[in-house]
Amino acid sequence: MTEGIEKLIVAIDTDDFDKAKELIDKLEDSVDIFKVGLEQYVATRGKTVDYLKEKGKKIFLDLKFHDIPNTMKSAVKAAVRDNVWLMTIHVSDMEGMKQCAQIAKEEAERLNIEKPLIVGVTVLTSLSNEDLQDIGCNMTTEELAIKRAKLAKEAGIDGVVCSAKEVDKIVKECGEDFVTVCPGIRPETSEVGDQKRVVTPADAIKKGAHYLVVGRPITKSEDPKKSALDIVREIENA
Numbered sequence: 245m246t247e248g249i250e251k252l253i254v255a256i257d258t259d260d261f262d263k264a265k266e267l268i269d270k271l272e273d274s275v276d277i278f279k280v281g282l283e284q285y286v287a288t289r290g291k292t293v294d295y296l297k298e299k300g301k302k303i304f305l306d307l308k309f310h311d312i313p314n315t316m317k318s319a320v321k322a323a324v325r326d327n328v329w330l331m332t333i334h335v336s337d338m339e340g341m342k343q344c345a346q347i348a349k350e351e352a353e354r355l356n357i358e359k360p361l362i363v364g365v366t367v368l369t370s371l372s373n374e375d376l377q378d379i380g381c382n383m384t385t386e387e388l389a390i391k392r393a394k395l396a397k398e399a400g401i402d403g404v405v406c407s408a409k410e411v412d413k414i415v416k417e418c419g420e421d422f423v424t425v426c427p428g429i430r431p432e433t434s435e436v437g438d439q440k441r442v443v444t445p446a447d448a449i450k451k452g453a454h455y456l457v458v459g460r461p462i463t464k465s466e467d468p469k470k471s472a473l474d475i476v477r478e479i480e481n482a
């Protein structure tokens with residue numbers, strides 16, 4: 245497998261299992277990691293996770309848990325049973341994150357499976373500085389993302405989801421081994437849509453992102469396989 249394929253995560257955002265299956269089948273030779281998010285998981289009750297397992301693919305379960313510590317911890321414990329590669333929580337209070345890190349380890353040991361990576365969402369890539377002001381936060385997206393990444397590291401989770409706009413600073417603060425997953429990736433010619441902090445695949449890699457999450461630029465393309473391969477090539481050239 246090439247280095248580019250190892251860094252690309254494709255977001256299967258559809259509410260239809262057959263469409264998800266069709267996309268996975270089209271992309272299976274050029275993509276190794278697929279993200280099952282809220283829309284697809286809720287609509288299919290997790291059926292796509294089983295399909296991806298049958299195909300031997302790596303699974304990013306993106307359910308972004310955010311709740312009181314006991315509920316977050318219990319949700320992580322249940323999700324570990326899906327035996328996925330990586331899953332998301334929101335960066336929240338220290339107690340909640342610590343309990344998620346701990347239970348993931350314990351449950352994986354009990355089941356004798358590899359512990360999934362637990363990563364915390366810092367500041368959604370659809371948010372701007374103005375959006376943060378509107379919801380009562382007087383920090384910039386970059387300041388808040390760095391602060392939350394440091395909290396996530398202190399709590400003992402494996403990494404964060406962040407925009408590639410701030411990933412270089414997060415790597416500098418939290419170290420090379422702290423996993424960085426960057427959505428809001430847009431090749432030069434792609435539509436931005438609802439994303440506000442976007443970066444090209446090449447620039448995201450140059451800034452130190454470990455993994456790039458790409459949805460619509462691949463899934464809404466007339467030729468998803470070609471679009472995925474173009475991004476893999478751009479990653480490799482960077």
Ligand SMILES: O=C(O)c1cc(=O)[nH]c(=O)n1[C@@H]1O[C@H](COP(=O)(O)O)[C@@H](O)[C@H]1O
Nearest residue numbers: 255281367368369405427428457458459460
């Ligand atoms: O956790 C995520 O994956 C996520 C965090 C974030 O800050 N921004 C973000 O876009 N995402 C997800 O990444 C994917 C991006 O999709 P596209 O905008 O279509 O490339 C979607 O599935 C989002 O749910």
